[in-house]
Amino acid sequence: MPRLDRPQDVVQRLRGHWRRSLSEPLWGRSAILALNRVLDSEDEARLPHRRDTCLGPESLAHLVATLTESAQIVSLESALQLHHDQLPRIALTIDGGWRDVATRLHPLLERLAFPASVFLPDPTVRQPWMPDRTLIAEALWHDESDGGRVATRLAELDLPGAPRGGQDERKSQAIADYLQAQPAAQAPRLKEIAQTLWREELAGKDQMEPALDAFSVRRLDQAGLLRFGQLTDVAALGASADARRALQTGRQRLSRLCREPLSTRACTDPGDIATLDRFTRLDADARWLTRTPGWLEPGSDTRRLPRFVIGQPLASSTGKLFDWLLGHLPH
Structure with missing residues (x-):
């Protein structure tokens, strides 16, 4: 060959x-x-x-x-x-x-x-709409607060270990790895968490493009x-x-x-x-x-x-x- x-x-x-x-x-x-x-x-x-x-x-x-x-x-x-x-x-x-x-x-x-x-x-x-994992990822990405408000909230929702900090490719990769590590069986729980972040205005909606x-x-x-x-x-x-x-x-x-x-x-x-x-x-x-x-x-x-x-x-x-x-x- x-x-x-x-x-x-x-x-x-x-x-x-x-x-x-x-x-x-x-x-x-x-x-x-x-x-x-x-x-x-x-x-x-x-x-x-x-x-x-x-x-x-x-x-x-x-x-x-x-x-x-x-x-x-x-x-x-x-x-x-x-x-x-x-x-x-x-x-x-x-x-x-x-x-x-x-x-x-x-x-x-x-x-x-x-x-x-x-x-x-x-x-x-x-x-x-975006997939639940993507919404959580975007929430983490847009959160540049000193204490990491979104990561702190995720820990309160029994999803600890989320990346904190600014916006660079290393953080993006850390977010991807963090969510990839969540098993498929977690899907219903991730859906609840995504809805919570959206409802509590923690998903970075103000920095996203609007709906049609x-x-x-x-x-x-x-x-x-x-x-x-x-x-x-x-x-x-x-x-x-x-x-x-x-x-x-x-x-x-x-x-x-x-x-x-x-x-x-x-x-x-x-x-x-x-x-x-x-x-x-x-x-x-x-x-x-x-x-x-x-x-x-x-x-x-x-x-x-x-x-x-x-x-x-x-x-x-x-x-x-x-x-x-x-x-x-x-x-």
């Missing part, structure tokens, strides 16, 4: 593997990608505590260019339809309802005439490239006294903003399937987009659909992106 001396060699090899795969394994295939935030600065998006959930302008442009070269960027509805195209179909989705949808994402998509689906927080989700306002949602909806749906916290829905009403309230609110809201819903949870199964019966028309990676499988359960969540390292590296996508093809 020839030695690959340069990163470009690896990329070319993976790109060639992707193209050869198009002759059979990717024929008729479709996938959905999920983005969260697009920041003004690539350096900010590249910080260790952000890179798994954020993109910068360069990595976003690189992602779109990579997909354009080897796939079809289509609407969510097209990705969910059976097809026999040689090139795979890829649908872009954006979770959270951040204003960067209007300021950074839509201008690029408009220039290329590519569609996307945006999922806005419904009444079960804080607005704008109603005027912007209407304007983007009328422009035609973006369609809007609901982002739902399945765990919160499970704790609701009236889950059906919570679902209906979110849909009614969205209907006042958009001409044709998506019946498809997106989940904030990585994949709480047992809880999710309880709600598919409450909304017979809805499909639920999870945050579990995978290709869409023809003939499989179409009520729960996988998505590839894209962060800065994947978006900015053709090789990593192709390797990850190809690695999730069914054997």
